[in-house]
Amino acid sequence: MQRRLGLILSLTFIMILSLDPQQVLATMSSTNYQISWDSVGVGGSDTASSATYRLRDSLNFLAGDASSTSYQLSTGYRAGVYDRVADFSVVSQLRSSAVAALSATSTTVTVTSTAGFSVGDYIVVVANEGEAQIAEMGQITLISSPIITVDAFNGAGPSIDGSNDLVYRLSGSALNLGTMTAAAVSTTIIGWEVTADVAQGYSVYVMEDQDLRNADLIAISDVSDGTVSVGVGEYGAKSSDLTLASSTFDSVDTALTSSLQQVASRDNNSFSTRDFLTLKVAPSTTQATGSYTQTLSLIYVGDY
Ligand SMILES: [Ca+2]
Ligand SMILES: [Ca+2]
Ligand SMILES: [Ca+2]
Incomplete structure (x- = not known):
């Protein structure tokens, strides 16, 4: 499991270097707050258009879930999207x-x-x-x-x-x-x-x-x-x-x-x-x- 996690992080790092995005740090919590999810920016939007073109794009993410008794990991495109009502x-x-x-x-x-x-x-x-x-x-x-x-x-x-x-x-x-x-x-x-x-x-x-x-x-x-x-x-x-x-x-x-x-x-x-x-x-x-x-x-x- 450690090998897999290491692979994901290193790939992300490469994308950061090449696209120069806003970087967001890891998931965190204390006694009075919890950030359930965050994401690492990879630059740009997944939609773009002008009068003469329209583009839908995304980078090729690793996707999948992993867990043990002490952690849970979900990866993939918008894996953390959850709109609370x-x-x-x-x-x-x-x-x-x-x-x-x-x-x-x-x-x-x-x-x-x-x-x-x-x-x-x-x-x-x-x-x-x-x-x-x-x-x-x-x-x-x-x-x-x-x-x-x-x-x-x-x-x-x-x-x-x-x-x-x-x-x-x-x-x-x-x-x-x-x-x-x-x-x-x-x-x-x-x-x-x-x-x-x-x-x-x-x-x-x-x-x-x-x-x-x-x-x-x-x-x-x-x-x-x-x-x-x-x-x-x-x-x-x-x-x-x-x-x-x-x-x-x-x-x-x-x-x-x-x-x-x-x-x-x-x-x-x-x-x-x-x-x-x-x-x-x-x-x-x-x-x-x-x-x-x-x-x-x-x-x-x-x-x-
Ligand atoms: Ca009374
Ligand atoms: Ca009163
Ligand atoms: Ca009555």
């Missing part, structure tokens, strides 16, 4: 799209009207909207009024009895909590989908630009006791991902802060994995009136 899309609950849900199965929900819903839309089914609501997210694959079918829900399928159960479309980036009152917990949902060809997985993090506050800078306090309750004057969120390593969004209502906090994670390659954050707001009986706003940022990070 990471796709992250965020959608928010569209308050104006609400329709009542009458019943549900593991992949369907029967509604009072399918107007405004289309195949491909993301929806969230909210059972018993409010303080103790349970929501599930899916993507519409079929509409046969009054039944909406999704590809899959996050959970086993919504538990619907037709009382205070709603379906919303998830679309766009604006969240609207409507008119809040001290007599109820107002809720809204931010959903996201990740496709990541990353072997170690990914995390999604959330941060706020400021507390949820009005023009007089009066805020609705961050929840601190794990539960957003009616009339208390507190604000927090909970994730649909129930296995978070570095935050409490998986288990209790948690305060949004200006620091990045984990709200979803996977530990291997992911295809169209979804999660959502349920925001819960409970103004106090003495809460100042006004329009309360903030900007939330969601960030995808691949784990390399």
